[in-house]
Amino acid sequence: GESVGLHLPTLSVQEGDNSIINCAYSNSASDYFIWYKQESGKGPQFIIDIRSNMDKRQGQRVTVLLNKTVKHLSLQIAATQPGDSAVYFCAEKDSGGSNYKLTFGKGTLLTVNP
Amino acid sequence: DGGITQSPKYLFRKEGQNVTLSCEQNLNHDAMYWYRQDPGQGLRLIYYSQIVNDFQKGDIAEGYSVSREKKESFPLTVTSAQKNPTAFYLCASKPGYQETQYFGPGTRLLVL
Numbered sequence: 001g002e003s004v005g006l007h008l009p010t011l012s013v014q015e016g017d018n019s020i021i022n023c024a025y026s027n028s029a030s031d032y033f034i035w036y037k038q039e040s041g042k043g044p045q046f047i048i049d050i051r052s053n054m055d056k057r058q059g060q061r062v063t064v065l066l067n068k069t070v071k072h073l074s075l076q077i078a079a080t081q082p083g084d085s086a087v088y089f090c091a092e093k094d095s096g097g098s099n100y101k102l103t104f105g106k107g108t109l110l111t112v113n114p
Numbered sequence: 115d116g117g118i119t120q121s122p123k124y125l126f127r128k129e130g131q132n133v134t135l136s137c138e139q140n141l142n143h144d145a146m147y148w149y150r151q152d153p154g155q156g157l158r159l160i161y162y163s164q165i166v167n168d169f170q171k172g173d174i175a176e177g178y179s180v181s182r183e184k185k186e187s188f189p190l191t192v193t194s195a196q197k198n199p200t201a202f203y204l205c206a207s208k209p210g211y212q213e214t215q216y217f218g219p220g221t222r223l224l225v226l
Contacts, residue, residue, distance in 0.1 A: 008154055032213050043120075043204055043217035044157075089156065093213050100145055100164055100208075102215060104156040 008087065010109045019077040021108045023090035026071060031095035034102070035064060035075045039086045047075070047088075052095075077110075085112045117141065118218035120205050125223045127192065127199060135190045135221045137205030144210035146188035150174060151202040151220075160203075163188055164210070192223060200225050 013019050025033075031052040036044035050057045050064045050073075057064050063076040073090050089107035118139045127133045137146065145164050149157040159172030163182040177196025182188050188207075192199045202222050206215040 034214060036217075041220075041222075043118075043219045046214055046216060049214060091215075100162060101159065102213070104149075106154060106156045 008107050008109045010111065012111045012113060013080050015080060015082060015112055015114050017080055019080045019084070019110060019112075021075045021077075021088045021110060023073040023075075023105050023108075024071060025073060025090070025092050025105075027092060027094055027103070028068075028071060029095050030092040030103075032093040033064070033066060033073050034091045035062075035073075036089055036091065037084075037086045038089065038107070044089070080110075080112050082112045082114055085110055118205060118207055118216060120203075120218040120221050122221060123219070125221055126226050127223060128226050130194045132191055132193050133223070135192070135203055135205075135223070137188045137190065137218060138186055139205075139207045139218075140186060141207060141216070142185070142209075143207035143216075144185070145208050145215075146182065147206040147208075147215060148172075148178070148180065148188070148190045149204045149206065151204055157204065160190065199223055 034049045035047040037047050038044040048059045048062050048064050050066050061078045065074045087107040087109050090105045091102040121136045147162040148160040151157055158174050160178050161172050161180040163169040166185050169180050169182050179191045202220050204220050205218040208215045
């Protein structure tokens with residue numbers, strides 16, 4: 001989702017539950033999407049990516065879903081652990097633009113309660 | 115130990131001073147990037163370089179300068195013309211054939 005001012009959207013879950021983090025994008029020409037995880041005070045880490053010719057992609061404990069009709073991307077984390085607590089943000093690449101540039105979302109803060 | 119390194123972790127700038135942030139990668143990546151991150155905002159692109167001795171301005175290049183004399187290194191200078199430099203600065207790199215960018219640990223710049 002989008003943030004307002006300095007406040008990020010937040011999601012609070014219990015340890016062991018599944019988490020779903022959402023990202024809305026506006027560019028219908030975007031053809032490649034990435035999810036990053038950023039822990040406090042650290043650089044973003046790559047989690048998983050998906051191309052626009054796919055609807056779903058699975059990794060280890062994570063699944064990314066892409067709905068091009070409504071321009072919506074989601075990241076599902078199974079059996080959420082305290083170490084998953086971080087800011088998660090999506091990035092997209094425009095198919096008509098340079099291979100070198102990504103546009104980043106503002107992020108969602110995930111808090112996992114033990 | 116491969117990866118992207120940034121130094122220093124924290125940097126303090128006085129009024130009117132230029133400061134340089136270091137970014138080094140040993141991944142043999144062609145492209146390198148500098149982003150600025152402010153609380154509650156997405157990453158904003160300052161400069162990027164696709165190959166050695168070439169670089170392009172990003173969305174917020176004013177008050178910043180870069181060089182790319184070596185493939186491994188892409189230092190960013192925050193000049194005195196940047197009036198609001200306090201932020202978390204992130205360096206990234208990627209191979210030329212991929213879209214995915216990989217990030218360093220970041221440098222937090224504070225103004226005294």
